[in-house]
Structures are given as C-alpha cells and as structure tokens.
Amino acid sequence: MTRIIGLVGKPNCGKSTFFNASTMAGAEIANYPFTTIKANRGVGFVRVKCACKELGVECKPNHGSCHNGTRLVPIDLLDVAGLVKGAHEGKGLGNQFLDDLRQADALLHIIDSAGATDAEGKPCNPGEHNPVEDVAFLEEEIDLWFLSLLKKDWQKLTREIQQMKKDVAKGLAERFSGLGVTESMIIKAAKDSELNINEPANWDEAGLKQFATKMREISKPILLCANKCDIQEAEKNLKPLEETGNMTIPTSADSELALRRAAEKNLIKYYPGETDFTFEEGLSDEQKKGLTFIKGNVLKKFNGTGVQQALDKAAFEMLDLIAVFPVEDENKYTDKNGNPLPDVHLVPKGTTAKQLAYKIHTDIGDKFICGVNAKTKMKLGADHELKDGDVIKISCSK
Ligand SMILES: Nc1nc2c(ncn2[C@@H]2O[C@H](COP(=O)(O)OP(=O)(O)O)[C@@H](O)[C@H]2O)c(=O)[nH]1
Ligand SMILES: [Mg+2]
Known part of the structure; x- marks a missing residue:
C-alpha cells in the first residue's frame, strides 16, 4: 500500500508553502511525471542512500534523482484543508479536513512557531499567540472525530460483532479500514487503554475516549514542524513545543521554497536537505541579500530548512519504511x-x-x-x- 504523508494545521501556518516547496520539481528532480496529482495531492521526495556508490555503478533513476549517492525518492503528500475548531462537527472545512485526513498515514503538523497566527488562523503580530496551544487543539479535534465515529451505533456494532462471534479486532478494523486503522492497531490501542478487547460492550465513556486517543496516536503519528523558524520570535517557543512530548523539528518552508526556486533558475547550487548552498552568476543585489539571510539565519542556525529533514523523518522514523x-x-x-x-x-x-x-x-x-x-x-x-x-x-x- 502506498503511504501518504499529510500536512495538517490551522490556516496560515505554512502548509501550502511547505507543500509547494516539497513538491517543487526543480531542475534536478523535474523528471517525475505526476508532480501534482490533484490540487492538494502531490509528490514530494525523501532522501535515501543510493546503492550506486557501493556497487560502483552510475544509476539512472526513472523517478527522482541522485546526487553524490543521495537519492531523492518520490512519496505522496497531501495538503490537508486548514483545520478550525469544531471540524469534527463539520465546522469550517471540517468535512473536507476529515476526508483528507482519512487518507494520511503520518501527519506533519505545521505550526506557526513564531506565534504570528492567532487561534482562529488569522495573522497577528509575531509573539502574540502561544503556538503550544495549537498542539493539543489539533490532537483533540482528531480524537473527538475518532470518538464520534466509534460512538456512532457502538452498541449495535458490538452486539453484531459478538452475535456473529466475529473477532472483535477484526470487526472494528473493518469498520475503521477507511481511516487506515488495522487490526493490529486496534489490538494495541485496546491494550494501551487497558480495555478488554473481547468485551467491547463493557467499555465505558472514559474507556472509549481513551481508546479513540490511542487509535489516533497509533494510526496517525504526528511530527511537529515548528515552522517560520526564520522569524526571531520562534526561538523561545521551540523548547516548549518539544516539551509537549512530540517529535519536533524547526522548519522554514518559505526559505526552502526560495532556495528551490533559486536553484531551479540556476542562481544557486542547492540540493534539498543540504545545510549550505553556493551562489552562481546573475543574482540581483536583492536576491543575494534574501538568500544570504537564509544562509545565516536558517541553514547555519538550524542545519538546513528542516523541510527535507521532516519528510525523511516521517518516512523512516514514523512510517518505518x-x-x-x-x-x-x-x-x-x-x-x-x-x-x-x-x-x-x-x-x-x-x-x-x-x-x-x-x-x-x-x-x-x-x-x-x-x-x-x-x-x-x-x-x-x-x-x-x-x-x-x-x-x-x-x-x-x-
Ligand atoms: N516567515 C515565514 N513565513 C512563512 C513560512 N511559511 C509560510 N509562510 C507565510 O505564511 C503565510 C501563510 O502560508 P500558507 O502556506 O498559505 O499557509 P496555509 O494556510 O497553512 O496553507 C504566507 O504569507 C507564507 O508566505 C516560513 O517558514 N517563514
Ligand atoms: Mg493552504
């Protein structure tokens, strides 16, 4: 099964910028035929150690590219509709949001770590909003959605499973297969919630809530992207974001997009994920100034823009590919x-x-x-x- 990485978060935190940067073909990676599948579905790339060096051959990738033994391999990306409070009740683009979310196997939660986007997703002055609040907000919204799906004729469902002497985990997995929830995930979620998988009819409200949360954690692992790390106000929020217990990585989607665009126009030599670039000919003073800012305040400071690093982490540490x-x-x-x-x-x-x-x-x-x-x-x-x-x-x- 093809694995899909979903970009989620409030409006204005940088999802589309992240998506555009990641799916940008660029001169080096333009040979992938379906860079944009649908408006919000595209192909990004993750870095893999190519076997070409070890085998002493010059590889010829059908898709993606290889540079110095680092191969860029296509992976599906989804720019999920912006999340607003009450999405699980269909508020805002709620249904669209949940529908997109269904398809994703791992989530990159794009957060405005500079606090320049308020609780509703409207721009504000940097530092005015506490981005740590956004972490629980997104998790709760997904948990409530999972819970509402669970509770929707729960009694009937459990009775059916038990009457037909069906395997409970199997029965629940069938019901939730559209969410990417498998039998082994159900068994683990029940175990982690200390619920008896053979007696679902006895699970109480608190147990169900706990189960929904575990199901979400297992089936939709989240990596926090502390985006807009190029803005000074982001710095003080990085540690508190990490302290939420989620894997966290500072990102600057805007910088990655600028670098890939400049590389595409042959103004710089830059490969996704690298921590530096070199200037080529033909840059205006303004371009040079902008790119120099990125060099010092993003690439050097954070060891890259974080965009490529986040995709790699999602694929290899969260999805275990x-x-x-x-x-x-x-x-x-x-x-x-x-x-x-x-x-x-x-x-x-x-x-x-x-x-x-x-x-x-x-x-x-x-x-x-x-x-x-x-x-x-x-x-x-x-x-x-x-x-x-x-x-x-x-x-x-x-
Ligand atoms: N400073 C800065 N601005 C960013 C960054 N990423 C996105 N933005 C800006 O934030 C605004 C919202 O970005 P967008 O990608 O449309 O957000 P979305 O609503 O989550 O899809 C735009 O003005 C972007 O240029 C970043 O890493 N740094
Ligand atoms: Mg967007």
Whole structure:
C-alpha cells in the first residue's frame, strides 16, 4: 500500500508553502511525471542512500534523482484543508479536513512557531499567540472525530460483532479500514487503554475516549514542524513545543521554497536537505541579500530548512519504511534496457520478497519463483524479509 504523508494545521501556518516547496520539481528532480496529482495531492521526495556508490555503478533513476549517492525518492503528500475548531462537527472545512485526513498515514503538523497566527488562523503580530496551544487543539479535534465515529451505533456494532462471534479486532478494523486503522492497531490501542478487547460492550465513556486517543496516536503519528523558524520570535517557543512530548523539528518552508526556486533558475547550487548552498552568476543585489539571510539565519542556525529533514523523518522514523531497489539483471543491477538501479520502492519494514513482487506488478507476484539478493547472489524465498538498501531481482515463471 502506498503511504501518504499529510500536512495538517490551522490556516496560515505554512502548509501550502511547505507543500509547494516539497513538491517543487526543480531542475534536478523535474523528471517525475505526476508532480501534482490533484490540487492538494502531490509528490514530494525523501532522501535515501543510493546503492550506486557501493556497487560502483552510475544509476539512472526513472523517478527522482541522485546526487553524490543521495537519492531523492518520490512519496505522496497531501495538503490537508486548514483545520478550525469544531471540524469534527463539520465546522469550517471540517468535512473536507476529515476526508483528507482519512487518507494520511503520518501527519506533519505545521505550526506557526513564531506565534504570528492567532487561534482562529488569522495573522497577528509575531509573539502574540502561544503556538503550544495549537498542539493539543489539533490532537483533540482528531480524537473527538475518532470518538464520534466509534460512538456512532457502538452498541449495535458490538452486539453484531459478538452475535456473529466475529473477532472483535477484526470487526472494528473493518469498520475503521477507511481511516487506515488495522487490526493490529486496534489490538494495541485496546491494550494501551487497558480495555478488554473481547468485551467491547463493557467499555465505558472514559474507556472509549481513551481508546479513540490511542487509535489516533497509533494510526496517525504526528511530527511537529515548528515552522517560520526564520522569524526571531520562534526561538523561545521551540523548547516548549518539544516539551509537549512530540517529535519536533524547526522548519522554514518559505526559505526552502526560495532556495528551490533559486536553484531551479540556476542562481544557486542547492540540493534539498543540504545545510549550505553556493551562489552562481546573475543574482540581483536583492536576491543575494534574501538568500544570504537564509544562509545565516536558517541553514547555519538550524542545519538546513528542516523541510527535507521532516519528510525523511516521517518516512523512516514514523512510517518505518525501507528502500529497496528492484532490478532485472542481478549481475549488472539494471532493468531490461540496461539502466542501472532504475527504481527505488519505499516499503514497510518486514516486507517480504513476494510482497515486493506484488508491489512491482500483480503478474510478477502471481508468477513469483524466488528472489535474488543482487549484492550477495543469495536466493530468497517468498517469505524472506527485505532489508533497507537491498537490491533485488525477482525470478518469475514464464
Ligand atoms: N516567515 C515565514 N513565513 C512563512 C513560512 N511559511 C509560510 N509562510 C507565510 O505564511 C503565510 C501563510 O502560508 P500558507 O502556506 O498559505 O499557509 P496555509 O494556510 O497553512 O496553507 C504566507 O504569507 C507564507 O508566505 C516560513 O517558514 N517563514
Ligand atoms: Mg493552504
């Protein structure tokens, strides 16, 4: 299943800027065909150590790009409609918000850490709003939505599950499959809430609320992006944001967008995620001034703009994805046209050789005979679990 990273938060905190910066093709990464899928659905990129260096080949990516052994691999991004209070009751763009949210497997909560956006999402003077309040606000809104879905004919649902002697976790997972909630997530959420999974009819209101919260935490992990870190007032809010217990990263989406635009016009040499750039010819004084500000106040200070770092963290630390390189020739590491390391698949940890085959193509999955680890030439059975960085040839029956 394709994993999707959702950008969420109040209006005006920088979601669209973050989205535009992340999905911007740029000169280096322009060769992805579906950069914008829908208005708010696009393709961003995460950084992966390419196998090309280790294998001593020059890779030819079908999608994304490779620079000095760092490969940019496509990942789906969703710019979720701005959240307002009462979204779970359909307020504001509530239904749109929840509908978008359903599809996301991990959330980047874009926060105006400079406090220049008030509780309703309107611009205010930097420092006027306390961004820490936004953290609980978003979590509660999603929790209440999960809870309202749970409570909607809860009695009927639990009776049905028990009468049909259905597995409770399975029954609940079916009900919540549209939310990206799986059976194992349900079991974990019940356990973490100290609820007996076999007696859902006995769960009380407080238990249900707790269960909804756990389900949200497990199925929609959140990374806080302390955005607008280029504004001075952000500094004092970074620690308090971290102290909410969420993984936090300072970001400047505006800076990332400016850098990628300048790189696209060949005004600077900059690669996503890097902590510095170099000037090329042809910049105006004003452009130079703006970019110099970013160099000193963002890149140097925060080790990058944080945008690429946030995407990488979401993919590899929250979604636990690994990168595998399918090839058709295990000796030359190429596809059938002779292109070395043409593709990278991002798959969940624990993915087996046969599951990879199915991800490449249903036909390849159906005709799977075995896998071959191209680095060691070892044969791999259907259930062999793949490792990060594996280069894999799938052998099929004719
Ligand atoms: N200073 C600064 N401004 C930003 C940053 N990111 C976004 N903005 C500005 O914040 C405003 C709202 O941004 P937008 O992306 O439309 O927010 P959205 O409503 O969450 O999608 C715009 O004026 C952006 O230029 C940032 O990192 N730093
Ligand atoms: Mg927007």
